[in-house]
Amino acid sequence: MKRVLAFAPASIGNFAAGFDVLGAAIVPVAGPALGDQVEILAARVSSYAADGPFAHRLPPRQDDLVPRACAAFARAWGSPLPPLAIRLHKNLPVGSGLGSSSASVVATLVALEALLEAGLGPDALLRAGGEVEALGSGAFHLDNVAPALLGGLCLVDPAGRARALPFPDDLLFAVASPELELNTRDARQALPAQVPLALAVAHAQNLAGLVLALCSGDAGLRRACLRDLLAEPHRAPLVPGFRAVQEAAMGQGAEGCTLSGAGPAIFAVADQGRVEAVAEAMARAWEQAGVRSQARVCRLEPRGARVVG
Numbered sequence: 001m002k003r004v005l006a007f008a009p010a011s012i013g014n015f016a017a018g019f020d021v022l023g024a025a026i027v028p029v030a031g032p033a034l035g036d037q038v039e040i041l042a043a044r045v046s047s048y049a050a051d052g053p054f055a056h057r058l059p060p061r062q063d064d065l066v067p068r069a070c071a072a073f074a075r076a077w078g079s080p081l082p083p084l085a086i087r088l089h090k091n092l093p094v095g096s097g098l099g100s101s102s103a104s105v106v107a108t109l110v111a112l113e114a115l116l117e118a119g120l121g122p123d124a125l126l127r128a129g130g131e132v133e134a135l136g137s138g139a140f141h142l143d144n145v146a147p148a149l150l151g152g153l154c155l156v157d158p159a160g161r162a163r164a165l166p167f168p169d170d171l172l173f174a175v176a177s178p179e180l181e182l183n184t185r186d187a188r189q190a191l192p193a194q195v196p197l198a199l200a201v202a203h204a205q206n207l208a209g210l211v212l213a214l215c216s217g218d219a220g221l222r223r224a225c226l227r228d229l230l231a232e233p234h235r236a237p238l239v240p241g242f243r244a245v246q247e248a249a250m251g252q253g254a255e256g257c258t259l260s261g262a263g264p265a266i267f268a269v270a271d272q273g274r275v276e277a278v279a280e281a282m283a284r285a286w287e288q289a290g291v292r293s294q295a296r297v298c299r300l301e302p303r304g305a306r307v308v309g
Contacts, residue, residue, distance in 0.1 A: 002042050005309035006111035009035040009301045010092055011099030012173070013144040013261030015153065016226045016269075017210040019203075022165075023099070023143035024153045025301035026173055034298070035148075036092050036103040037308070038066065040111045043085040052090035054100075057181075065101050065132050069108040072128040077118050084115075095181035097265035102144035105132045110149070110305040125149060126162060137184040144261060151304030155211065165214050167300050173267050174254070174279035176245060178286055178293040180264040182238055187262035190234045203230045226256025226269055239264040241289030248285035252278045 015022035027033050036052075048067055050058055058064055066088050074081050086108070092100040109125045112118065120128075129145035146154040146162035154162040195203075206225050213222035236242045239259065249257035249268040257268035257278075270278045275297050283295040 003039070003309075004111045004115040004307055005037060005039045006107045006114065006305060007033065007035055007037050007308045008103040008105075008107035008110065008148045008305035009033065009151070009303075010103060011144045011147045011261075012175075012267050013097075013099060013102075013141075014228065014231060014259070015143070016228050016256050016258050017203075017207045018143065018155070019228070019230045020139075020141040020143050021156045021207070022153070022210075023147040023156075024167070024173075025147035025151045025304055026175065026298040027301040029172065029297045029299055031296075034092070034098070034296075036100070036107050037089040038104070038107040038111045039087045039089065039309075040108075040115050041085045042115070043083045046081075046083045046085070048086045048088075050088040050090055052088070054093050055088070055090040057094040058088075058090060063136075065105050065136055066108050068132045068135055069105045069128070070112065072131050073109055073112045073118075073120075076120055076124045076128045077116070081112070081116075093177070093181070095183050095264075096177055097182065097260040097263045098175075098177065099144035099148055099261060101136050101184070102129065102133060102148045105129050106145060106148040106305045110307065114307045122150060123161060127160065130160070138188055147301075147304065149305050151302045152300060153214070165211065167214060168217075170271055171255070171269055172272055172275040173298040173300075174249065174270060174275050174282055174295060175260065175265060175267045175298050176279065176282040176286060176293050176295045177265045178239070178241070178291045180239065180291065182262060182264045184262045187235050187238060190238060191231060192234065195230070199229065223255045228258040231262075232258050235259055235263055239266070241286050241291050242266065244285040244289055245282050248281040249278050252281045254278045257282075
């Protein structure tokens with residue numbers, strides 16, 4: 001191929017109970033898809049540029065994750081890249097909690113894979129994406145990279161492979177994104193280096209319970225486990241109005257509500273009959289806290305990253 005345009009969707013990292021191990025790809029129920037695009041063309045001289053509504057928020061060239069994704073791809077491929085003209089269409093806000101960095105990285109890797117016909121496969125692309133994410137956040141984690149690449153709700157296993165988990169068709173997401181920015185590296189630094197044994201046990205029970213509930217269809221257990229015991233208590237103070245938004249969502253019948261990834265976006269899980277009211281309540285709560293926001297109703301995105309042109 002001479003030209004490839006690839007898309008990678010937004011995602012919810014940590015997915016309530018699953019710090020660094022559970023993530024979900026999402027797409028709005030109405031309106032355009034939510035994610036980043038990367039266009040790559042064969043060229044005589046290599047170049048890189050970015051456009052889109054949030055391109056001005058990208059870090060300097062030496063810290064931009066797209067060139068770093070190219071370098072990671074070349075290492076996995078075992079060969080230098082040929083001259084390429086690369087353009088990132090940055091449609092996701094930076095530091096939003098919607099998997100913005102993973103969308104850029106994964107779209108780059110998928111575009112390179114298609115253009116060069118490298119044959120690396122999903123596992124190699126997943127590892128390369130995790131390496132690049134670690135450069136940006138300060139820690140290797142795949143809970144955004146996996147769903148952005150593969151779609152659906154993903155569990156990252158101990159070997160670093162992504163496993164698909166079932167998710168009820170009648171459940172949707174209310175995703176409320178404030179006009180705030182929270183760097184993932186800063187949010188990780190807010191976490192303690194060690195946790196008490198009792199909390200470690202409770203977190204393991206909660207994660208195992210959620211996975212069991214999703215696989216067995218146990219709605220009561222699912223509602224009991226859609227919570228974040230590990231990161232939320234430390235990250236909530238970094239997001240103005242978080243508790244008010246969470247309480248508003250739960251008051252409208254959400255099954256669970258917590259930070260999306262490191263935040264500041266907040267997501268709630270609700271059935272089709274309640275999700276609109278949940279989203280509206282979240283937006284009102286943020287407005288009352290003096291924070292402008294946008295609330296969307298989303299569903300699980302099953303397809304993940306893909307070539308779109």
